[in-house]
Amino acid sequence: xxxxxxxxxxxxxxxxxxxxxxxxxxxxxxxxxxxxxxxxxxxxxxxxxxxxxxxxxxxxxxxxxxxxxxxxxxxxxxxxxxxxxxxxxxxxxxxxxxxxxxxxxxxxxxxxxxxxxxxxxxxxxxxxxxxxxxxxxxxxxxxxxxxxxxxxxxxxxxxxxxxxxxxxxxxxxxxxxxxxxxxxxxxxxxxxxxxxxxxxxxxxxxxxxxxxxxxxxxxxxxxxxxxxxxxxxxxxxxxxxxxxxxxxxxxxxxxxxxxxxxxxxxxxxxxxxxxxxxxxxxxxxxxxxxxxxxxxxxxxxxxxxxxxxxxxxxxxxxxxxxxxxxxxxxxxxxxxxxxxxx
Amino acid sequence: xxxxxxxxxxxxxxxxxxxxxxxxxxxxxxxxxxxxxxxxxxxxxxxxxxxxxxxxxxxxxxxxxxxxxxxxxxxxxxxxxxxxxxxxxxxxxxxxxxxxxxxxxxxxxxxxxxxxxxxxxxxxxxxxxxxxxxxxxxxxxxxxxxxxxxxxxxxxxxxxxxxxxxxxxxxxxxxxxxxxxxxxxxxxxxxxxxxxxxxxxxxxxxxxxxxxxxxxxxxxxxxxxxxxxxxxxxxxxxxxxxxxxxxxxxxx
Numbered sequence: 001x002x003x004x005x006x007x008x009x010x011x012x013x014x015x016x017x018x019x020x021x022x023x024x025x026x027x028x029x030x031x032x033x034x035x036x037x038x039x040x041x042x043x044x045x046x047x048x049x050x051x052x053x054x055x056x057x058x059x060x061x062x063x064x065x066x067x068x069x070x071x072x073x074x075x076x077x078x079x080x081x082x083x084x085x086x087x088x089x090x091x092x093x094x095x096x097x098x099x100x101x102x103x104x105x106x107x108x109x110x111x112x113x114x115x116x117x118x119x120x121x122x123x124x125x126x127x128x129x130x131x132x133x134x135x136x137x138x139x140x141x142x143x144x145x146x147x148x149x150x151x152x153x154x155x156x157x158x159x160x161x162x163x164x165x166x167x168x169x170x171x172x173x174x175x176x177x178x179x180x181x182x183x184x185x186x187x188x189x190x191x192x193x194x195x196x197x198x199x200x201x202x203x204x205x206x207x208x209x210x211x212x213x214x215x216x217x218x219x220x221x222x223x224x225x226x227x228x229x230x231x232x233x234x235x236x237x238x239x240x241x242x243x244x245x246x247x248x249x250x251x252x253x254x255x256x257x258x259x260x261x262x263x264x265x266x267x268x269x270x271x272x273x274x275x276x277x278x279x280x281x282x283x284x285x286x287x288x289x290x291x292x293x294x295x296x297x298x299x300x301x302x303x304x305x306x307x308x309x310x311x312x313x314x315x316x317x318x319x320x321x322x323x324x325x326x327x328x329x330x331x332x333x334x335x336x337x338x339x340x341x342x
Numbered sequence: 343x344x345x346x347x348x349x350x351x352x353x354x355x356x357x358x359x360x361x362x363x364x365x366x367x368x369x370x371x372x373x374x375x376x377x378x379x380x381x382x383x384x385x386x387x388x389x390x391x392x393x394x395x396x397x398x399x400x401x402x403x404x405x406x407x408x409x410x411x412x413x414x415x416x417x418x419x420x421x422x423x424x425x426x427x428x429x430x431x432x433x434x435x436x437x438x439x440x441x442x443x444x445x446x447x448x449x450x451x452x453x454x455x456x457x458x459x460x461x462x463x464x465x466x467x468x469x470x471x472x473x474x475x476x477x478x479x480x481x482x483x484x485x486x487x488x489x490x491x492x493x494x495x496x497x498x499x500x501x502x503x504x505x506x507x508x509x510x511x512x513x514x515x516x517x518x519x520x521x522x523x524x525x526x527x528x529x530x531x532x533x534x535x536x537x538x539x540x541x542x543x544x545x546x547x548x549x550x551x552x553x554x555x556x557x558x559x560x561x562x563x564x565x566x567x568x569x570x571x572x573x574x575x576x577x578x579x580x581x582x583x584x585x586x587x588x589x590x591x592x593x594x
Contacts, residue, residue, distance in 0.1 A: 097425050225443065226435070229421070235392040237438050
């Protein structure tokens with residue numbers, strides 16, 4: 001059988017080694033992230049603590065690991081996986097290599113929700129910021145769906161209504177900010193993305209939504225190839241394109257809305273990671289959705305490590321790191337491989 | 343045999359197809375000809391089963407939109423070019439229904455390699471689809487249809503974007519399908535080419551079937567001239583092949 005394989009002269013569809021490597025990458029990056037910070041922790045002791053063995057970390061170090069670094073690294077991984085996967089899915093569904101997870105108004109809707117939570121006078125809604133931004137994002141995307149009317153008969157009409165809804169939400173957000181100038185700073189720092197708020201509660205609820213979405217997307221990922229063709233071709237290959245598009249966009253939006261509400265707007269991950277994985281593996285993005293999720297997780301965990309340590313003890317917004325490191329790196333790959341057009 | 347009875351398709355407020363009654367024979371090449379806007383592409387989509395219709399289209403006795411086990415290949419006039427997909431991956435998509443999406447059997451891999459050789463694409467299998475020329479893209483589409491091993495193939499203007507040399511190459515590739523017993527339905531602007539390759543011709547105008555029958559019959563029928571508002575002349579070559587030429591002195 002192996003002889004036959006090599007005789008066909010075709011390279012295999014997807015390589016499990018790549019997926020295994022990206023698992024390993026996430027593991028290494030994760031260990032690095034919980035070891036380093038203003039206070040460095042002993043690597044062996046971390047492992048002992050995590051597996052409940054004797055001679056682990058004690059006292060303050062243990063608290064630092066369990067209550068601060070671990071939830072933060074997990075949240076970074078979840079958000080990174082969610083944004084990278086949604087980005088790849090949106091790029092396929094809208095047949096547009098520049099599509100990103102915030103395309104359908106999710107970012108602007110979440111921003112408006114967050115601003116309402118921050119600016120509302122008299123009530124302490126700040127603790128409800130994640131809930132407000134989550135529903136802001138979902139509402140904005142639902143509105144885009146509703147306005148586009150045809151419900152996917154034409155992906156571009158959905159895209160356009162997403163832009164319109166996004167602009168409207170941003171306008172309302174700016175108006176609210178101008179009326180409450182004291183809110184400018186917290187809103188601004190939220191827009192740049194922050195993982196400082198990470199705690200086990202946020203990790204728990206965001207992991208539920210993000211993992212459900214990822215399981216759905218990875219399950220349908222292979223069929224997503226069909227959405228890269230015309231609807232008639234997809235139909236002839238046994239796919240119901242309209243149904244598949246709805247499933248894909250709903251799951252990707254759930255992941256995005258959860259990510260945004262847990263960590264603010266972290267740009268660039270949704271575009272860079274899918275293109276990067278495609279450039280390195282030379283495979284269509286859908287086939288490697290699991291790899292993209294793992295690389296996206298590693299990317300954000302690493303970016304967060306940079307955000308915490310570069311100006312230590314001060315912190316940089318993580319969005320600054322993702323763009324500052326991601327943009328030049330991406331441009332180098334882009335020049336070398338001419339990724340976008342091919 | 344595909345039996346089309348009283349087929350009507352409405353798109354918005356427009357009746358795109360009106361009361362179509364034709365029979366499409368198994369293993370033959372049927373060509374839909376007619377001016378732009380005659381409803382040819384919509385007819386193809388209805389035959390595929392993806393276009394809602396009223397009336398009846400029965401393929402081997404089963405209504406087409408109900409039968410999801412049918413293996414029909416569709417070659418669109420304007421294909422979407424998938425980003426970052428290699429030629430071999432693109433052709434391999436034709437096996438998705440048989441192998442399951444994302445799976446590749448050894449049989450499929452060997453078949454794809456064979457078909458790539460047959461269509462002259464071997465050696466380009468690792469190139470991106472987006473790098474192909476118009477003629478190569480058309481061949482990749484036909485290759486994907488071939489590996490699908492369909493019972494019916496629907497081609498929308500398979501030669502419209504090609505120069506004469508590539509038109510002939512693509513049409514010869516489509517004939518490969520016919521040799522394998524596949525039923526072919528295509529639309530084509532060029533009636534001369536249609537008459538040269540297809541056994542049956544269906545002439546359409548404004549959503550209706552004007553006349554249909556064997557190529558020989560249709561080409562020499564006076565109604566054909568009427569369909570093109572008398573703007574064509576039919577000549578017969580020494581070999582007996584008909585040639586249809588547009589009249590140049592239109593309006594004089």
